[in-house]
Amino acid sequence: MNLAQPTGGSTPVIETRDLRMRYGSTEVLRGVDLRVHRGEVVALLGPNGAGKTTTIEILEGFRRRSAGEVRVLGTDPDHGNEAWRARLGVVLQSWRDHGRWRVRELLDHLGRFYAPYRTAERPRPYPVDELVDLVGLRDRADAVVARLSGGQRRRLDVAVGLVGRPDLLFLDEPTVGFDPQARHEFHDVVHRLSELEDTAILLTTHDLDEAEKLSDRILILAGGTIAAEGTPAELATRVAGTAEVRYRRGGEQRTHAVTDATAYVRELFARHGDAITDLEVRRARLEDVYLALVREFESGQRTEAFHELKELAV
Amino acid sequence: MSAATVAVRTGLHRGRIEFRQGVTSGQDLWMTLYFPVFALVVMFFLRGRTVPGTDFSLGAQAVPGILGMNVVLVGLVAVAMVLTMDREDGTLLRAKATPNGVLGYVVGKVVSRAGMTVLGLLVPLLPSAFLFDGLRLGDAAAWLTLTWVLALGLVAVLPLGIVLGSLFESVQGLSVVTLAGMALMGVSGVFYPVTALPEWLQWIAQVFPIYWLGLGLRSALLPDALVMAEIGESWRHLETVGVLGAWAVLGLLLAPPVLRRMARRESGARMAARREKALRRPM
Numbered sequence: 001m002n003l004a005q006p007t008g009g010s011t012p013v014i015e016t017r018d019l020r021m022r023y024g025s026t027e028v029l030r031g032v033d034l035r036v037h038r039g040e041v042v043a044l045l046g047p048n049g050a051g052k053t054t055t056i057e058i059l060e061g062f063r064r065r066s067a068g069e070v071r072v073l074g075t076d077p078d079h080g081n082e083a084w085r086a087r088l089g090v091v092l093q094s095w096r097d098h099g100r101w102r103v104r105e106l107l108d109h110l111g112r113f114y115a116p117y118r119t120a121e122r123p124r125p126y127p128v129d130e131l132v133d134l135v136g137l138r139d140r141a142d143a144v145v146a147r148l149s150g151g152q153r154r155r156l157d158v159a160v161g162l163v164g165r166p167d168l169l170f171l172d173e174p175t176v177g178f179d180p181q182a183r184h185e186f187h188d189v190v191h192r193l194s195e196l197e198d199t200a201i202l203l204t205t206h207d208l209d210e211a212e213k214l215s216d217r218i219l220i221l222a223g224g225t226i227a228a229e230g231t232p233a234e235l236a237t238r239v240a241g242t243a244e245v246r247y248r249r250g251g252e253q254r255t256h257a258v259t260d261a262t263a264y265v266r267e268l269f270a271r272h273g274d275a276i277t278d279l280e281v282r283r284a285r286l287e288d289v290y291l292a293l294v295r296e297f298e299s300g301q302r303t304e305a306f307h308e309l310k311e312l313a314v
Numbered sequence: 315m316s317a318a319t320v321a322v323r324t325g326l327h328r329g330r331i332e333f334r335q336g337v338t339s340g341q342d343l344w345m346t347l348y349f350p351v352f353a354l355v356v357m358f359f360l361r362g363r364t365v366p367g368t369d370f371s372l373g374a375q376a377v378p379g380i381l382g383m384n385v386v387l388v389g390l391v392a393v394a395m396v397l398t399m400d401r402e403d404g405t406l407l408r409a410k411a412t413p414n415g416v417l418g419y420v421v422g423k424v425v426s427r428a429g430m431t432v433l434g435l436l437v438p439l440l441p442s443a444f445l446f447d448g449l450r451l452g453d454a455a456a457w458l459t460l461t462w463v464l465a466l467g468l469v470a471v472l473p474l475g476i477v478l479g480s481l482f483e484s485v486q487g488l489s490v491v492t493l494a495g496m497a498l499m500g501v502s503g504v505f506y507p508v509t510a511l512p513e514w515l516q517w518i519a520q521v522f523p524i525y526w527l528g529l530g531l532r533s534a535l536l537p538d539a540l541v542m543a544e545i546g547e548s549w550r551h552l553e554t555v556g557v558l559g560a561w562a563v564l565g566l567l568l569a570p571p572v573l574r575r576m577a578r579r580e581s582g583a584r585m586a587a588r589r590e591k592a593l594r595r596p597m
Contacts, residue, residue: 054583060411092404092407094404101335
């Protein structure tokens, strides 16, 4: 896989090579290669059970990998010390902690741990007032955490993730269970974040739309590897160049993704003539390919869509 | 200032906040005071009966033992429960995601729970002063003894609470500990002089902190004449320091590695799995 280096050869904040994870006899990750650069917003997109959370927990240093090379901010997460930890922000899928604390009180408290790790370019912790503004919780700054709505709670989690002004922020499935309004507000927060100085964000999602909206680059995780990667526009263009040809031959339904549909169909008729029925040609959309991939992944088979994406990725 | 020093100070900050939350929460106060409330009411009705061989009220004689038992319930059992709940809701994982956060978390927990334990001892003393005659509450020497017994007791039970809270995955699992505590209470002379029990039961009682906390507090709060109801007719301060000290050393040795092991294994996925299990459990 050919990885572009948008920041001109600087060391990536995340780099994995042949990352593998096995639970018992099940291999969840079968060689994941990924890179995230400084200040970049990257979405790790994949269906449920694809290993997104496993990947992110390995990167956070919460889970030991089975094999492979991993560097996060230049350090192996299995051996990350507290100074390394101070440069990371972690937002898990579901925190319910500190329900009795007040928003401002909690941010102030957790921020104190980061003070010893401040540098000239990264004053730590992040001032609490700026932080509550950034995540849109100014009106709720004195509220008890347990009384926040789901969306507010998640924005508080992001604020906690940012309180140490991290070089790298992990967001695991940030909008699961949100109503459209909460989702929209959350996306606004992430957009504001991406304008922040030099904070790279790795977020996981199973929602293509969300990945397209939020990220500079999408990595599709399926079948235990990165099946495709690129900017949303790149992925869309690559897919737009292909089409899906469906037809029936000898009573059997067939589907093929091809780059030159016209030539393919001409060839098809030349070879099989009248045996071809129910012909249908459709321009592929990224969503179609992704959904097909998810369906196949969930039914336990990884076939055409997977290879199709693989080809696209090359 | 080193990062660890900052974490300890931040932990003290956390302890103060959690203690404040504890004293303003009905649920926490109830968890801290339910046992002495029930026990003192029962003892109030038994105040007419006397300790065998004396004319001292059996009810008053039981007050220190009840308070000692409560030190174990609040300082050990409740600490273990709080720790287990903090793992379930992600408080501990949050600490893990914060630099030196686990250190700060533990310092905060020790401070806030020690505060609640002291509260659980002192608050019931107030009504006791009115309900029972003969407690040496106006005596400075009594308060001095009470202070060192309580301090040593805290050092003995808090680390054990942390160890048990780290070992058990769920609050339900901890009910074993609560049951064991209740069984021990029965043989530890909390309600009735331990000398009334068969000798082998007395030996079992003398292995655990409940008996010694009770004995230490009785030596502080009861008139000296009551010493005749104790084993060897002595308050045995030296042995009290010895046994509680041994538990303290054991707890302090075990707590850091057990806690570290538990914290290392903690992850979001584990937390989610535990919660799912808890939700499926019929209530």
